[in-house]
Amino acid sequence: MSTAGRWIPNQHGAWAMLAVPYAAGVLLGDPTWTQIPLFAAWLLAYTAAFHVQQWLRLRRLSRNPRAAARHVRPALVLGGLCAAVGVPLAVAEPWLLLAAAAMAPFLAVNAWHARINRERALLNGLAAVVPACGMLLVALRLGGGTLAEGLAPALVCLLYFAGTVPYVKTMIRERKSQTYKRGSIAYHAAALIAATALNPWLALPFAVYLGRAALLPGRGLKVAVVGAVEVGCSLLLLGFVVGVYG
Structure with missing residues (x-):
């Protein structure tokens, strides 16, 4: 190397x-x-x-x-x-x-x-x-x-990236764990509610995040595919954060 x-x-x-x-x-x-x-x-x-x-x-x-x-x-x-x-x-x-x-x-x-x-x-x-x-x-x-202007978009980022922690585990290291999968889905459902409360437009990306947390685990996707999906989800987040709060 x-x-x-x-x-x-x-x-x-x-x-x-x-x-x-x-x-x-x-x-x-x-x-x-x-x-x-x-x-x-x-x-x-x-x-x-x-x-x-x-x-x-x-x-x-x-x-x-x-x-x-x-x-x-x-x-x-x-x-x-x-x-x-x-x-x-x-x-x-x-x-x-x-x-x-x-x-x-x-x-x-x-x-x-x-x-x-x-x-x-x-x-x-x-x-x-x-x-x-x-x-x-x-x-x-x-x-x-200002700090006040940044709190809501920072919270939106936190809602998404915190969800990637259990979700990625369900795709790789904990892919056989139903407990992790249920926990990930529950988190993403709660994040969808919280994001929608912040701004109704945010329901769109967070519905996508919930869908991928519920549907992709257990499908045997390669690590590269999992990474590509997360890159797309991250760019989706960036677009909506800037679009909603810009």
């Missing part, structure tokens, strides 16, 4: 979660150049945190010290790049430090689950969703928007 392949996290489903709320925040406000280093710092922070978490996990579990050690250099380099991009931005916009502090407890939950080798736990996945959706508020604020 190439160096780039080793440095880039293999959690492919995370990229839409990292990008869509941020993109929504940019499009809902007035795009500004400061949102570019923000996105760079955000991606660098994610990749650095991934390697820190892998170091924590492997240092405790692996008998081979090199297994954990190979994550040290990426964590330091990517973390340093994140600081190089993020610190000047925080100097210009000091409130970003408060945003980072608000995300810290959720990152701590992720780090703890990595240390005990429970990264696939439902709680861990949900903890990762919250700061990702919070990036909508951060990007929107940099674009001149």
